[in-house]
Amino acid sequence: xxxxxxxxxxxxxxxxxxxxxxxxxxxxxxxxxxxxxxxxxxxxxxxxxxxxxxxxxxxxxxxxxxxxxxxxxxxxxxxxxxxxxxxxxxxxxxxxxxxxxxxxxxxxxxxxxxxxxxxxxxxxxxxxxxxxxxxxxxxxxxxxxxxxxxxxxxxxxxxxxxxxxxxxxxxxxxxxxxxxxxxxxxxxxxxxxxxxxxxxxxxxxxxxxxxxxxxxxxxxxxxxxxxxxxxxxxxxxxxxxxxxxxxxxxxxxxxxxxxxxxxxxxxxxxxxxxxxxxxxxxxxxxxxxxxxxxxxxxxxxxxxxxxxxxxxxxxxxxxxxxxxxxxxxxxxxxxxxxxxxxxxxxxxxxxxxxxxxxxxxxxxx
Amino acid sequence: xxxxxxxxxxxxxxxxxxxxxxxxxxxxxxxxxxxxxxxxxxxxxxxxxxxxxxxxxxxxxxxxxxxxxxxxxxxxxxxxxxxxxxxxxxxxxxxxxxxxxxxxxxxxxxxxxxxxxxxxxxxxxxxxxxxxxxxxxxxxxxxxxxxxxxxxxxxxxxxxxxxxxxxxxxxxxxxxxxxxxxxxxxxxxxxxxxxxxxxxxxxxxxxxxxxxxxxxxxxxxxxxxxxxxxxxxxxxxxxxxxxxxxxxxxxxxxxxxxxxxxxxxxxxxxxxxxxxxxxxxxxxxxxxxxxxxxxxxxxxxxxxxxxxxxxxxxxxxxxxxxxxxxxxxxxxxxxxxxxxxxxxxxxxxxxxxxxxxxxxxxxxxxxxxxxxxxxxxxxxxxxxxxxxxxxxxxxxxxxxxxxxxxxxxxxxxxxxxxxxxxxxxxxxxxxxxxxxxxxxxxxxxxxxxxxxxxxxxxxxxxxxxxxxxxxxxxxxxxxxxxxxxxxxxxxxxxxxxxxxxxxxxxxxxxxxxxxxxxxx
Numbered sequence: 001x002x003x004x005x006x007x008x009x010x011x012x013x014x015x016x017x018x019x020x021x022x023x024x025x026x027x028x029x030x031x032x033x034x035x036x037x038x039x040x041x042x043x044x045x046x047x048x049x050x051x052x053x054x055x056x057x058x059x060x061x062x063x064x065x066x067x068x069x070x071x072x073x074x075x076x077x078x079x080x081x082x083x084x085x086x087x088x089x090x091x092x093x094x095x096x097x098x099x100x101x102x103x104x105x106x107x108x109x110x111x112x113x114x115x116x117x118x119x120x121x122x123x124x125x126x127x128x129x130x131x132x133x134x135x136x137x138x139x140x141x142x143x144x145x146x147x148x149x150x151x152x153x154x155x156x157x158x159x160x161x162x163x164x165x166x167x168x169x170x171x172x173x174x175x176x177x178x179x180x181x182x183x184x185x186x187x188x189x190x191x192x193x194x195x196x197x198x199x200x201x202x203x204x205x206x207x208x209x210x211x212x213x214x215x216x217x218x219x220x221x222x223x224x225x226x227x228x229x230x231x232x233x234x235x236x237x238x239x240x241x242x243x244x245x246x247x248x249x250x251x252x253x254x255x256x257x258x259x260x261x262x263x264x265x266x267x268x269x270x271x272x273x274x275x276x277x278x279x280x281x282x283x284x285x286x287x288x289x290x291x292x293x294x295x296x297x298x299x300x301x302x303x304x305x306x307x308x309x310x311x312x313x314x315x316x317x318x319x320x321x322x323x324x325x326x327x328x329x330x331x332x333x334x335x336x337x338x339x340x341x342x343x344x345x346x347x348x349x350x351x352x353x354x355x356x357x358x359x360x361x362x363x364x365x
Numbered sequence: 366x367x368x369x370x371x372x373x374x375x376x377x378x379x380x381x382x383x384x385x386x387x388x389x390x391x392x393x394x395x396x397x398x399x400x401x402x403x404x405x406x407x408x409x410x411x412x413x414x415x416x417x418x419x420x421x422x423x424x425x426x427x428x429x430x431x432x433x434x435x436x437x438x439x440x441x442x443x444x445x446x447x448x449x450x451x452x453x454x455x456x457x458x459x460x461x462x463x464x465x466x467x468x469x470x471x472x473x474x475x476x477x478x479x480x481x482x483x484x485x486x487x488x489x490x491x492x493x494x495x496x497x498x499x500x501x502x503x504x505x506x507x508x509x510x511x512x513x514x515x516x517x518x519x520x521x522x523x524x525x526x527x528x529x530x531x532x533x534x535x536x537x538x539x540x541x542x543x544x545x546x547x548x549x550x551x552x553x554x555x556x557x558x559x560x561x562x563x564x565x566x567x568x569x570x571x572x573x574x575x576x577x578x579x580x581x582x583x584x585x586x587x588x589x590x591x592x593x594x595x596x597x598x599x600x601x602x603x604x605x606x607x608x609x610x611x612x613x614x615x616x617x618x619x620x621x622x623x624x625x626x627x628x629x630x631x632x633x634x635x636x637x638x639x640x641x642x643x644x645x646x647x648x649x650x651x652x653x654x655x656x657x658x659x660x661x662x663x664x665x666x667x668x669x670x671x672x673x674x675x676x677x678x679x680x681x682x683x684x685x686x687x688x689x690x691x692x693x694x695x696x697x698x699x700x701x702x703x704x705x706x707x708x709x710x711x712x713x714x715x716x717x718x719x720x721x722x723x724x725x726x727x728x729x730x731x732x733x734x735x736x737x738x739x740x741x742x743x744x745x746x747x748x749x750x751x752x753x754x755x756x757x758x759x760x761x762x763x764x765x766x767x768x769x770x771x772x773x774x775x776x777x778x779x780x781x782x783x784x785x786x787x788x789x790x791x792x793x794x795x796x797x798x799x800x801x802x803x804x805x806x807x808x809x810x811x812x813x814x815x816x817x818x819x820x821x822x823x824x825x826x827x828x829x830x831x832x833x834x835x836x837x838x839x840x841x842x843x844x845x846x847x848x849x850x851x852x853x854x855x856x857x858x859x860x861x862x863x864x865x866x867x868x869x870x871x872x873x874x875x876x877x878x879x880x881x882x883x884x885x
Contacts, residue, residue, distance in 0.1 A: 208386065322463075
């Protein structure tokens with residue numbers, strides 16, 4: 001295995017990390033090389049290094065490719081110094097070493113312009129021996145915010161999680177229903193950090209489009225009379241989380257309270273009546289939410305997504321469609337990283353989401 | 366005017382699902398009545414902007430467009446024409462899945478702008494459409510016509526009962542294009558006639574420069590950062606240059622309009638006055654339409670009359686034939702639809718002073734022209750030289766003071782130049798640049814100006830639109846110069862070659878204070 005020489009950090013295997021300065025030297029070497037070799041057309045042009053923030057990504061080692069691909073898509077939208085920690089929970093406890101490597105994510109904003117690059121530090125390690133936070137903090141670039149994208153089981157790496165919550169500007173949890181269920185705990189540990197779940201941003205367009213369907217008084221009257229909700233979603237972790245958040249959004253905005261669960265149905269109460277909410281997983285090639293049905297006693301609203309379109313049937317029969325392309329994870333993450341600091345709609349949805357997610361993550365649903 | 370509009374805000378939203386969603390992004394449904402629907406502006410700018418808003422999901426379900434013009438067209442033909450225009454001019458390709466539902470809300474009504482009976486027909490048509498479409502009585506009239514029709518249309522709408530909202534929750538607004546008058550008197554008359562028909566809060570006067578991301582960024586740069594404001598004044602700023610340079614001359618038959626206007630009316634009175642106001646204004650007490658526009662008006666009021674002392678610090682020019690890379694370029698008088706003896710100015714350079722505590726004694730140099738060597742819109746803050754030339758005994762004196770350049774277009778961004786030591790054994794200085802570029806610093810594509818402005822008008826946010834007094838004060842500054850030039854003997858035009866940086870007199874104007882125009 002390569003030793004601590006600078007160039008060894010530039011290889012895919014990386015090198016054993018013993019000093020944070022080694023990585024900074026490796027990065028400086030990498031940028032110097034990149035600047036010398038970058039060309040634009042016939043002339044040499046400098047490479048632009050851009051970081052809007054530090055982005056610490058914590059995830060399981062066996063999902064390595066997925067976050068790296070997403071970061072590659074994210075870089076043009078939101079370039080960061082990304083520090084990716086891949087935790088191998090199955091490694092033996094005596095496996096203390098951290099392997100590190102550095103690379104750059106580059107894109108060309110326009111033909112003829114210099115490349116724009118963001119740097120990536122990849123750290124691979126065993127289960128948290130309690131000092132990962134001390135490993136990560138020195139690697140952060142000064143003077144820019146710290147963002148966290150947490151995809152690990154929220155019960156793991158608690159010291160690291162706690163430290164990041166103390167220092168971060170935003171903490172985006174992306175750990176499935178268990179992550180949603182833990183939002184309360186994460187909030188209690190956060191100092192001034194904004195804690196969100198990625199699913200909330202994945203359904204951002206659903207929320208906007210749905211709100212736009214109920215702008216007239218007759219439509220609002222229908223909303224007040226809704227008694228049953230059915231959300232069909234892809235039978236995947238993200239589909240389930242998206243459905244949880246959509247149900248929670250409706251509950252938060254319409255003041256449906258006290259969710260309980262029985263016979264496969266969530267039950268809540270508005271001022272006027274009881275509401276039943278069903279989350280139905282369905283095998284489909286689509287991702288996320290497939291359809292939403294709101295039923296009152298005498299009318300039904302339905303919105304179903306097909307082929308990048310949202311097909312809507314209003315309570316009184318009028319049908320129309322509007323664009324609803326699939327939102328990639330990188331797009332949702334970019335939305336989450338620049339999202340509002342105070343999001344009252346999220347706050348209202350948070351409690352019902354946590355309650356529903358707790359049932360889901362226990363396997364009750 | 367609805368109750369909510371009287372309070373200056375959006376109509377009250379009773380939809381609980383909209384509670385605390387990011388504000389002001391998706392407006393309530395409305396019917397956009399587009400006067401001049403078959404004209405150039407509607408086809409090249411407005412229709413593509415509406416399509417892109419639809420594509421990005423910013424148009425609410427139920428948004429309706431009623432095109433209005435003199436020609437007789439069936440709805441379907443108008444939709445097809447619009448599709449062709451959007452296909453050609455949209456910044457994004459047309460997606461049939463977006464166009465299809467969007468086009469279902471497009472209609473057309475033939476109307477003669479000065480015929481009252483035609484407005485009765487318009488009213489009837491609107492009533493019919495609004496029974497089918499969920500716009501709840503919200504109407505946005507867009508006057509994208511020749512300017513001589515602005516007041517007439519407003520008055521006819523009023524007479525036809527089409528200005529008063531149908532219910533307490535509905536809004537009626539009017540967007541008025543530029544030019545807003547030809548001089549102070551005509552602008553005041555237009556304002557007066559518009560305000561007789563609509564309340565000021567219903568009137569949205571467009572200056573599309575205000576819709577540009579980079580122009581809005583002037584406020585962000587100045588007021589979201591603490592480091593610039595302490596330097597943004599007469600103690601540290603030597604002068605300010607504002608340049609709007611166009612490489613092209615008259616495209617198509619644009620000369621027909623331009624020959625009646627000239628650079629002073631076409632660029633200086635509106636766009637450049639806005640850039641100057643945003644650069645020179647005091648921090649507003651709030652980031653809202655009223656506070657921002659109040660501060661801009663204060664700047665315009667404080668601009669010293671151009672004819673102070675009788676001789677204006679102003680240069681006018683007209684391009685003559687020239688060439689670029691061996692290719693001949695026609696002169697202005699050779700352009701289509703331009704009079705062979707035209708005395709219209711295609712170039713203007715001005716020196717203005719803003720007589721406030723902040724800017725007393727700091728010259729603002731404005732220049733704009735057609736057929737200049739390159740296209741560029743920039744604001745340059747040139748700072749004073751250091752109080753001591755500490756490096757004069759070394760090999761290289763600092764040649765240029767620090768400059769903060771706000772690039773509005775192209776290559777949108779901000780650059781700060783400063784002196785740094787050149788690596789080596791000797792103390793040599795070199796000028797370096799810290800450069801922020803929109804294109805490489807943020808992901809995603811910025812919306813076009815008209816997209817932003819149309820959305821804001823639907824949302825009822827007038828921050829990026831001109832208030833009546835803004836327009837009035839801008840004309841108060843420009844009109845005396847127009848009258849002065851009109852009273853002078855015919856100028857010796859053309860006085861600069863196409864493809865050069867304007868008449869020599871412009872260099873002399875700025876050279877009087879020992880500075881020179883920034884090389885773009």
